[in-house]
Amino acid sequence: KNFVILLIFILISNPVFLPQISSNSNVTGNGITIAIIDTGIDYNHPDLGGGFGDGRTVIGGYDFIDNDSDPMDELGHGTHIAGIIINIAPNSKLLAYRVVDYNGLVKSSDVIRAMDLAISDGADVINLSLGSMSESNELRKSIKQLTNSGIIIVTAVGNSGPIVGSIGDPAKYEDVISVGSQYTDEVNSTLAIINIDSIEEDLIGLPMIDSVPLTDNLNAELKFVNYARDEDLIGIDLSGKIAVAKRRGAEPGDIVYFSQKESNVAKNGALGLIIINTMPGIIKGRLLHPGMAIDYKPSIPTLLITQEDGEKILKYIEESNSPITMSFRNDNLTNFVSLFSSRGPVSSFYAKPDLVSFGEQVNSTWLDNSYKFQNGTSFSAPQVTGTVALLLELHGDLNKDQILGILGPSASPLTNSYNLYLPSTLQGSGSLNIDKALQSPLSIHQSQLSFNLGNQQPTNSQLITLESLVSDSLEISLDHNLQNKDIEIIFNSSTFVLNGKESVVVELNNNLLKSIQESYFDEFRLLIKTNYSNTVFTIPISTYFYTISLDIENNSESHIVRILGIENYDQALLRIYNTDNAEVDEQTFSFNEEILLNLSPGTYWINAIVSSNDNFEFGGIEYIVHPNSNLSTLDSNYDSSTWIYVIITLVSIMILIYYTRKSSL
Template structure:
């Protein structure tokens, strides 16, 4: 076996590790998703005999390597021959890139490598040849074709870095037809609001990436006088058995001459990246070598420009016999300069490097995508994942693209057990049974980073309850200090017997609940005027199974009142008292159609809504101090869609209709003018 390790740093903080394993098929061993699969609980349903048999999964990607030996049946017939190549326009979606082959292998390989659901039937829809250029119209065609082919699940490990309404509409249509849609969150993290379509669709199951249950899933911590710093292990460093508690000493650039006159023995060295001159190259390996020679216990290198970086101790210019001796990490320039000031008076620090499988990958795209729902929904292993490759071998690869198929395969096992589950019920089960995950300092990851948590298939398989909705968002203000929502609970075995409901504490908000028949009513109450977005969870226990409901509470300085008469909404701004102008946007949560009105203290307007359902209300309220945002949910109960006027039914947005009206008026005026000249 020969291993080739590639480490690449991409713009925007995206990084990936790829280890390609060239394997002789004569070797007498079996490859497994032996880290990521068991880590999410796949062994439990497999021990019960569930393998995805009878379930169809559509993989919208770069195609599949139809010749891979793990994609053949025992009688040597190809298992994944169904689908369509939208790039070439034929029925043979042969992969020439490798991305789709890797995704399909995680789901359904059944040879030397065993996928999550090895007996599912894969339909491959090829929409890209290189995995980079992905035409949105081909994604839409593939989604529609998958629905026509009556697949049960669609896995989309690609997308666009923006909102794309037509893709979202295709996803909604698939879900309406009973198809579960799983989408990778994207690899544009760690910046916020980096999830695009189709992953940003509220009805899709959006999957971010965590590390994996492998020895290479390293994180690091640094604490100085109670202050926690974000530090990243450099490629080539190793874990340490115990945390290092020692003094930090600044050693300029950690070059040989930088240690003259300073004592770093038994201490942690802090150094700046690079050298004194802009063109001076000082390899990280050299910094580590000189720190080690002078007796240092660890090395911290801060950036010489804004932002974080991922350093490499092992590189093409290092000697073959070099192996890092002390733990070496990187940090931002901003925190490095802050640390330099701190160690002038307090230099004692605690430093650690250890494996942490549930750490969210830096590249994993983050929310928020909307003030009305949370994304991503959950996370799964997406770093150092073992899977099938283009050249009939196997490789280890990273990305949210490879987290999503863990979830798609898991859903296949759930559907094999209970084929009647709807897409919304599947999503509810996965969200409410996810495991809460923490960062390297044991603080819970926020919902914008990791959703509800890591998928726990064993717990999902044992689930007895389905919650609708499976997440809650409260909107409070000083004027509206409390709000109650109903969660409807369905017992999978027709039994609902809630034994306990508990909430994570928030200083300025308290919660209460009541259970009435098969409904759980949760009330949030504001106990001080602190504004902002706050996160908590409700933990619900039945038969020793603990479910979670992620909860976001938005507390605003502004407030509005919504009045309805025969589906016509009017709006009153209650706070701030000195408001001057408000823009009100009303969005249909199913169709995403938006309508906007503007009001002032002297000018009122209203909106007539014809379609029944939930609407998202956003009010941007302006006064002399700035603009305050208010968010509300509103349910229209009566369906008046048959009374909808023609303009209302138009697919054209309001602004486009106004422009067309102006053009039409100009054409009429010009026409009349020329007509008068003819007489």
């Protein structure tokens, strides 16, 4: 009896709750089938139909771990995802495919088999809240084939943030919709926002477990105290100041507990303590531990921040001629991307993530008719998946580009306290806005643009399609918020009228106006307005500036590649990606060696990494081979897993330099 009473209490007091669902009760995902490839689904949960098979919510599936037709969930992850989707698209049908074993591991071959079976079973949309930092070219090829056939695949970007370039497979593929996580109001007490008067950006700190809570805004001068050891504080008065200390000690074997740091600076009068992580990423950390002093008791607010943000703070302390004042506070955090959410970039030819949604403290269905709060991008992705189902019901048969052309431009861009857009490498187009997506009068694809410019290739053009979704006459105007004086953006036209469900292709030319001395990155937004409402739709535009460029000449037998902008180099590596079939090839050349490529008809993204005296330069070009070339395809015998991360790292460094410079203005 006690068990039954407890169960009823849980069902009543902990229903699935999401920060947003559709306000349009006429669009419910009816007629749309969604495949969840995950840990299976506990289909007996009353919120998920209370059964399995025809006439139920979960109408089919397969268990690739036990190799049977019963995809019952034993870990809970897939069940949680199912509850989120059904909460947004309550009349959609689900297919459950169990590919995650009892240890939480999954094989890419099982994912491929599950996707193939899902298509045979009638899936319209596939949710993949799983991933890996290891590359699988077979998985990429399989996903490209499915999306080319019209299947929509939604993926979670992963939880390897805040490290840049940390999005793995399959979320980094250009053919999927990749979703990151943002905070909700439910987690205000677990975060603090840090503002420094000379940095126009918000830094996020994690209050340490057992720390004195931050109840009011704390405004004070910063003082760096090295590792906050006794010897670091000799002759230092911290009265009325906020101490900044590095994690751990000066030598690898040194142990300086968090409690020691907090106690030492508090005794010297500090109002608060910021501890800088000394390795990539961030941990929660705690002050109370077995090795602490017997009489120790936390007495001041203590935060832990990332190594990257810590270096920013130390840089400004070092360079400032006057005391640096800062504040940290609790605040509305819905404008922040979760620290754990994996970051881009993944390529200079396209951007990831595509958008973000709420992934903190998401309450949804769990095993044994229960509910559970969970954190992670795994639970952001199904919110987008559910919205895709609504859009498919509303508009009929749309492909991935058309769907993303609605979701991306209608997303709500996230900004910091200074009203500056957060980088698209964090948020993509912005935060999922379900109602705005359902009310959107047009699909704009591509939903994010990337340009590659160089001194020898100062012009790059991209095409976007404006596709009306309404029967009425639709007036459209284009503008932008570009502030970089090095470039200009030109449209072939900035105003359009679409009558009925017409579409128009717009050419955007990005022109470099002067020679650049070093590679860097810039970002702005394309602004689209219509007469349908006062809503402004936006598209992030990234520009990669390179000091070297690639020039390709097509002769009768092959394609000759020339690297421009560098007089000499030790070695050049070319990575050639065929966007039509996801084939990858890599070749390495020395300076005196002629670079010849045999390419079949298709569109290629070609990246070059050039090394010279231990320095690296990076360039890229999109290259189209037309069908009349009659050239053979390269046989690929190269492992691409190493160099793709070198490319991502170099692009990431450019973006980090850009935002560091921007924040110092």
